[in-house]
Amino acid sequence: MPPFAASKLPYRDINIKVTNDAYTFTSPSSPDAPALLIDRPTGDVRLADAALQAGKRASRVSSVAGILGIIQLRLDKYVIVISKAQPMGRLKGHMVYKVIATEVLPMRERQIHDPDEDTFIGLLKTFLQNGPMYFSYSIDLTNSFQRQSQADNASPLWMRTDDRFFFNKYLQTDLIEFRRRGSRNQPGTQTGIDPYILPCIFGMLEIKPTRFKNTPLTLILISRRSRYRGGTRYFTRGVDEDGHVANYNETEQVVILNDSSSGLGGFAGSTDMQSGKFGASAGQEMQIMSYVQTRGSVPTYWSEINSLRYVPKLQVRSTEAATPAAVKHFDEQIRIYGDNYLINLVNQKGRECRVKESYEKMVEALVSGPRERHEADRLTDEKFTTIQPGSKQQQFDRLHYIYFDYHAETKGMKMHKAYALVDKLQEALATQGYFRGVDTPANVDGRIDVRSLQTSVMRTNCMDCLDRTNVVQSIFGRHVLDRIFEQAGLMTPGSSFRDEDQAFEHIFRNIWADNADIVSSSYSGTGAMKTDVTRTGKRTKVGALQDARIGITRYYLNNFRDGPRQDSFDLFLGAYQPGETNIGTNLVFIDRRPLMIQSIPYVLAFSVFIVLVGILTKRDPDARVLPMRIFILFWSAVAAYCFYFIWTHGMLYVNWPRLNPRHFAVDGYTEHFSKARKDAVIGPFVTRHERGLSTARYLNAEEGKKRIE
Numbered sequence: 001m002p003p004f005a006a007s008k009l010p011y012r013d014i015n016i017k018v019t020n021d022a023y024t025f026t027s028p029s030s031p032d033a034p035a036l037l038i039d040r041p042t043g044d045v046r047l048a049d050a051a052l053q054a055g056k057r058a059s060r061v062s063s064v065a066g067i068l069g070i071i072q073l074r075l076d077k078y079v080i081v082i083s084k085a086q087p088m089g090r091l092k093g094h095m096v097y098k099v100i101a102t103e104v105l106p107m108r109e110r111q112i113h114d115p116d117e118d119t120f121i122g123l124l125k126t127f128l129q130n131g132p133m134y135f136s137y138s139i140d141l142t143n144s145f146q147r148q149s150q151a152d153n154a155s156p157l158w159m160r161t162d163d164r165f166f167f168n169k170y171l172q173t174d175l176i177e178f179r180r181r182g183s184r185n186q187p188g189t190q191t192g193i194d195p196y197i198l199p200c201i202f203g204m205l206e207i208k209p210t211r212f213k214n215t216p217l218t219l220i221l222i223s224r225r226s227r228y229r230g231g232t233r234y235f236t237r238g239v240d241e242d243g244h245v246a247n248y249n250e251t252e253q254v255v256i257l258n259d260s261s262s263g264l265g266g267f268a269g270s271t272d273m274q275s276g277k278f279g280a281s282a283g284q285e286m287q288i289m290s291y292v293q294t295r296g297s298v299p300t301y302w303s304e305i306n307s308l309r310y311v312p313k314l315q316v317r318s319t320e321a322a323t324p325a326a327v328k329h330f331d332e333q334i335r336i337y338g339d340n341y342l343i344n345l346v347n348q349k350g351r352e353c354r355v356k357e358s359y360e361k362m363v364e365a366l367v368s369g370p371r372e373r374h375e376a377d378r379l380t381d382e383k384f385t386t387i388q389p390g391s392k393q394q395q396f397d398r399l400h401y402i403y404f405d406y407h408a409e410t411k412g413m414k415m416h417k418a419y420a421l422v423d424k425l426q427e428a429l430a431t432q433g434y435f436r437g438v439d440t441p442a443n444v445d446g447r448i449d450v451r452s453l454q455t456s457v458m459r460t461n462c463m464d465c466l467d468r469t470n471v472v473q474s475i476f477g478r479h480v481l482d483r484i485f486e487q488a489g490l491m492t493p494g495s496s497f498r499d500e501d502q503a504f505e506h507i508f509r510n511i512w513a514d515n516a517d518i519v520s521s522s523y524s525g526t527g528a529m530k531t532d533v534t535r536t537g538k539r540t541k542v543g544a545l546q547d548a549r550i551g552i553t554r555y556y557l558n559n560f561r562d563g564p565r566q567d568s569f570d571l572f573l574g575a576y577q578p579g580e581t582n583i584g585t586n587l588v589f590i591d592r593r594p595l596m597i598q599s600i601p602y603v604l605a606f607s608v609f610i611v612l613v614g615i616l617t618k619r620d621p622d623a624r625v626l627p628m629r630i631f632i633l634f635w636s637a638v639a640a641y642c643f644y645f646i647w648t649h650g651m652l653y654v655n656w657p658r659l660n661p662r663h664f665a666v667d668g669y670t671e672h673f674s675k676a677r678k679d680a681v682i683g684p685f686v687t688r689h690e691r692g693l694s695t696a697r698y699l700n701a702e703e704g705k706k707r708i709e
Contacts, residue, residue, distance in 0.1 A: 007033065007195040008156050010066060012137045014196075016081060017058040020109055023079055024058075025067065025196060026050045034192045036067075041107040043070060043077035045178040046185065047192050066135065066198040068102060068128075069171020071571075072579035073120045077107045080128070080171060082198075085135075089207030091220060092256065092288065092439060094139035096205060102128045119589045120571060120578055127568035132518055133167060135200045142166050142201055142224060144252050145290040146435040149448040156194035165224040165250065167202040170574030202227070203249060204518040206511050209259070212497065212504045215490055220254040221511045223519055226296075230569045232562040233464060233524045233554070234306050235657055239299040243328025247465045247523050248296035251515065253477045255484055257287040286439040287488075288448060291480045293458045293473050294337070295465045298346070299329045300358040305664045306559050308650030315664060316354045319361040326362050330396060339398040339456035341428055343421065345406040345468045348382050352463055356403065363387050366396040380408040384424060398456075400428070406468050413539030415530075421472060422479045425458075432456045434480055467529040470516035474534055477512065498537075509535050525557035525565065526550045563655035576659035589658055596685045597652055597676060600642050607639035641681065649676050 011027040025036040027050075035050040065085040071078055084101035104125060134141060140148055140157060142165040151160045158176075163169065169176075179193045203223040210219055228244035229236060236246040301317035333340050344359055346352040364370040369390025377383045383405055389397035402424065409417040422429070432455055437448035458476055462468040478496070485491045491500055498505050513535045516528035529550050532543025570576040591598060614632040619625075646653055651668040677686045 008154070009195065010137045010157060010198045011195045014064050014066060016062055016064050017053070017056070018060040018062075018105075019056060019058050023105060024048075024053050024056075025064075026053065027195070030195075033195065036193060036196045038070070038079055038107075040109065041076070043072070043079075043107045043174070044183065045070075045174055045193070046183055047190060064103075065097065065099075067175070067196055068099070068198070068200065069168050070174045071124070071171055072577065073124075074117045074578040075112055075114055076117070078121075078124075079105045079107075080124075081105065082135075088134065088205060089209070090259075091136070091139055091141075091207060092259070092286065094136050096134060096136045096139070096141065096207065098205070099128075099131075099133040099135065099200065104128075115590075116578075116588050123564060123568040123571050126564075127572050131202055131572075132204065132522065133200045133202050134205045135198055137198075140199075141205070141222070142199060144250070144292050144435070145254065145288055145437065145448065146292070146450075146454055149435075149437055149450050153447060156191075156197070158194065158197040158199050161199045162224075164226045164228060164248075165201050166199045167225070167227045167573075168198075168200045169227060170572070172197055172199075173574075201225075202522070204515050206514060208507055208511060210504060210507055212485065213490060213501050215257070216259070218254075218256040218259045219507060219511065220256070221251070221515055222254070223249050223251045223515055225249050225519070225522065227573050230573050230575070232558070232566045232569070234304050234312060234558050235562060235566045235662060236569075237304060238297050238302045239322060239325045239329055241325055243299075243325050243330075243332060245299050245329060246297040247519075249294065249465075249519055251293050251295070251473060253291045253293075253481065255289045255481065257289075257488065258284050259286060260284065288435075288437045288439060289484045290435040290437075290454070291477060291484075292337070292435075292454060293460065293476060294333070295460050295469050295473065297465055298344070298355050298359045298461055299326045300355075300362055301325070302355055302358060303662070303664055305668060306651070306654040307668070308559055308647060308653060310555055311351065314351050314354060316358050319358060319365060322358075322362065323365055326366065327396075330366065330399060333457075333459065334395055334398050337457035338454075339400065339432075341425065341432075341456065341458050342399060342401045343458055343460040343472060344401065344403045345460065345462040345472060347407055348380070348403070348405050355463065360385070360387060360401065360403070363399055363401040367399055368394055368397050380405045383409060383420070404472075406462070406472070410539075413544075415471070415533045415537075415539045418471060418475060422475060428456070429476070429479060432458075434484065464520075464524060466520045466524060467516070470512065470519070470528055471530055471533055474509075474512040478508070481508070509537065524554050525562065526553045560655050563657045566657040567659045570657070570659045593652065594686050596682050600645055600682075601653065604639055604642035604646065607635045607642060610635045611639060645676075645679070645682070652676065 007030065011030060011033070013027060013029050015026050015028055017024040017026070021040055023038045023040065027033045031050070033050060034047040035053045037046050037048050037053070038044070039046070065082040068080040068082055071080065081103050082099050082101075083103045085097040086100045088096045088098050090096070104121060140151065140160050142161040143151065147162065153160075158166070158172070175193055175197050179190050179197070182188045182190045201224045203225040205222045206220065208219045210217065226244065226248040228242070229240050229246050229248070231246065239245045299322070300319065301322040303315050304312040305315060306312050330340065342363065344356060346356045348356055364372070364387060367387065367389040371388050371390050373386050374382055375384040382403070385401075385403035387401035389399070402421075404421055406418065409420065433452055435454045436452045437450050439448050458473075460469045460472050478498070482491070482496050485497055486493050486495070491497065497508070513531045516531050516534055520526060520528035527550060529547040530543070532538075532540045532546065567576070571578075611632055614628060614635070619628065649672045651665070651672045656662070656665045656669075677683050679686075
């Protein structure tokens with residue numbers, strides 16, 4: 001059978017026909033396009049003539065927005081389709097959509113119910129429901145405009161993607177493999193499947209058509225989260241052996257002038273193109289200005305270990321152990337972005353100091369002849385620390401480390417002090433520049449005519465890469481946007497749009513605050529702290545109270561809810577593969593702790609309830625007081641003991657990830673379990689049976705993980 005002709009872009013309309021032997025996908029608006037068949041129950045992929053499939057009787061026919069991918073769980077394969085998508089606006093004329101609803105379709109017509117299989121499906125559905133994913137049928141969302149300008153537009157859309165941000169790539173593995181190799185009945189490259197492969201990004205995307213001083217423009221903010229080392233706050237820290245860091249996001253701030261797709265008018269400025277100003281001669285040419293920043297965890301081996309304490313225990317390994325991983329990380333960062341300015345915002349005192357020191361030792365180990373310089377002021381002995389290479393001898397001399405004592409400088413709600421970073425990096429920001437391109441009406445292939453490139457990047461981090469990081473990134477974004485408006489002739493040199501247009505200022509602040517909340521929610525489970533600073537420009541008492549509420553909520557989620565959330569990341573991204581890993585009959589999600597240990601929280605709750613009833617219930621006037629006091633005292637003692645036991649053996653009650661166990665979870669659980677067996681009260685009741693060793697499930701999972709590798 002000859003290969004089917006291929007479209008370069010995904011189909012905008014797909015019908016799915018459900019029969020007993022296959023799921024059949026066709027594009028009604030492309031009658032010559034092949035049909036994609038996923039055989040049931042094997043899950044094998046093949047292409048067929050759409051006309052031959054039209055006459056087959058189906059139990060259901062429906063329309064979907066796209067195919068998110070295929071996943072193998074413990075007992076069955078499932079195809080995941082996007083059943084509902086919400087338009088988010090136009091990006092350079094291309095409509096962008098958000099995934100609103102999905103449907104998980106099993107290959108088996110009659111499903112076999114299994115506790116683990118049901119849990120896997122539940123994790124998958126929860127992730128799909130909460131994960132902010134976006135896609136477009138005609139523009140590559142995974143790449144910045146600068147990278148798009150250098151891409152090969154002749155390739156299919158999915159082949160142009162940045163592998164880091166193609167978030168559903170693991171789910172698309174079956175389709176991609178079929179495209180590359182075909183199948184036994186259809187060998188060779190199968191380009192006809194290209195339009196069925198739909199890449200999605202995970203993160204934040206907002207498009208705001210607006211005006212600045214009566215000049216129409218579109219303001220866009222996109223944060224792309226990496227699909228590598230994905231996970232939750234305390235279970236995913238630092239760098240892995242492949243050089244991928246936790247909570248890595250690329251954030252792109254875009255301004256588009258003459259965006260005819262939004263119905264806005266034209267723009268005219270200076271004609272001096274040599275000076276970088278946009279000319280009236282451009283007429284209705286679409287002007288695209290883009291500025292990219294990155295954030296990511298400190299690229300060393302470190303972790304924070306939950307034990308029900310509000311502040312987890314910090315564990316930092318040696319710099320030498322993490323050097324190969326850091327080399328891989330920065331090698332990629334320099335290759336993609338050029339010079340990297342490493343903005344470190346962790347505290348220089350207290351527990352965070354060890355992370356700061358490990359970062360600085362790592363940079364000193366990588367650059368040639370490191371020159372360290374300290375600057376002080378009245379607030380702190382170390383307002384800035386910079387580490388610069390003494391010479392330009394090797395690739396890693398393109399790393400420039402800048403430490404800023406954020407909390408010390410902004411103490412007392414003096415958030416404006418954070419702008420000292422811009423003053424410190426004025427020269428670097430001027431040299432760095434931003435991407436500027438022109439999209440003329442004559443460019444039928446959509447290629448952007450490049451006028452200037454961004455030559456380096458600001459890589460910002462704090463402990464979580466959330467709250468402090470977003471404030472500082474918005475400050476850099478503001479500074480660059482001021483320069484863009486200056487060079488566009490919309491403002492006088494040295495001024496700021498903060499003072500020029502309050503309505504635009506409000507939009508800018510809120511789009512960055514929305515970015516903070518969305519990025520934070522996917523990592524920590526809550527919105528961001530310090531968003532009052534981003535939204536209003538100053539620290540408020542209401543904002544401080546809001547941050548206290550967020551802190552308490554994070555404590556609860558990170559200790560009692562993030563285990564399943566981490567499992568859902570591992571399942572969706574393919575870090576854990578049930579079909580290959582889950583060998584044997586042992587259930588993965590069963591709680592193997594002894595019943596005595598499991599029951600302690602319930603006994604605590606019951607004891608507190610009994611004590612409250614005893615205190616608040618009215619007594620008969622003739623009733624004796626002493627028995628009731630003894631009764632209350634007894635249950636108070638039980639409650640106190642239960643609370644003490646839980647607090648002392650907190651690692652036994654943290655909701656750990658079950659699929660990919662953390663080594664510190666295994667070690668810590670074993671230690672606390674051994675102590676619990678020696679407890680004077682319940683120790684004799686804690687059985688020595690293997691069921692009591694919850695680490696068994698971790699060790700089994702670890703062996704399965706090794707089999708994959």
